[in-house]
Amino acid sequence: MRHIPEAELHAYLDQALSRAQAVEIESHLAGCASCRAERDAIAGLRDRTTALLATLAPRAPLARPSWSELRRRHQVETARRANLLRGAVWAASLIGAISLGYSAHSWRDAVEAANAPPPGVTMPIQTVATATPPRPAQHAPVRTVASRRPVQGIEVDTLDTAPSGPSGGVWRSESLERALAAGLTVPRVAGLPVLQIQVQEASSPLVAVDQQLTSGEMVRTIEGPASEMVLLDRSAVASTGPEGAGASTVSMRSGNRMLLMTARIPADSLRALLARIKTQ
């Protein structure tokens, strides 16, 4: 009579055999003392292995985050991957907010601004607003240059060291192409030259875009999670000139997203620009 192979006894004790196979083995065991002894030895070996491995259990108590905590992590990662999609959703909500949230006056400004002058005609954005008198020319010496190309000598502050505190990440510069390729939301006014783009990694990225108006003034647009934006250092927001003198800032929120624009132009003009923002 053939004895039961060792591996089969392991499988039998591990309850890895079919019922038919198990019955076959049991009937053999009933009449074979040698196989019973082998079975007992393997059962002992099995128990010993389990006991030895049990000593390797971590002794410190386990930290087990709640399932909702893991879900949140999963959502953050999914959100990162779905940046493009989120940008589209944001743009849609922005358009909704603008059409609902601003006065007819702002809206008219927006229409005027959208009907921007053709290249070659000087039309500083300041003239759109009537509330604030035009500022002296020396504050914006390039205003008369009627060009859509970036004006040489314009001040562009980099944000490298500006923000600090809890959100104190490092800003890095990106080209428009690379930022878009990376799926970032790049908030910008259509038709204005982009001077630079800076990105800060936070829970989701903050993106700051500097653009030049036909007047030569620089307008900075920052988009990011509201929780991070409110922590931004003032100098990161209003660095369009010495201490951001004369700068207007407008901002809007949509859920946890926040969009902020700043420039040394009247607030009404800025709002008009906000209406022309593109996030894609």
Added chain:
Amino acid sequence: MADELEALYHSTYTSVVRFLYRRVWDLDRAQDLAQEVFVRAMAHRPEKPRAWVFAVAANLARDEARAAMRRKKHLTLLANDPIVMPASEPDAQEMVEQDERVASVHRALDELTPRDREVLLLWDAGLSYPEIAAQTDLAVGAVGTTLARARKRLVAVHERLTAGHMDDAAHS
């Protein structure tokens, strides 16, 4: 689907950590990796979540071991670590003995071939023969053979190590 994963998380998180711990020997790291496994599971929505979770855990452990090897930090045996023993600790002697026991099992496990070790640890983590077979590319029939070899070797090496240790103790 989500409920199934959540139930799996509650029932197997400890097993997954233990499985990973025996591969990476760092509890914090093992927990990080275990959580990573479940986060990935949420995105991946595997058909057979339990087998999938252990397969991914094994892959992460393998990557981790390779990285550790590169850092030349791998296989730092517990026995070689200085044991900090507070003088006032009443259980100090017991702790030393516990550490030595762990070190010898750890070393015995390291002497198995990678495949034997993986099969043994997967079995110990609660996977069935078919699940182990699917994960290791073994035939289901070969799982028993592999487990038989791994168990014998683990116990034999461990006995050799602890016998040697007792001899050392007698000579000192």
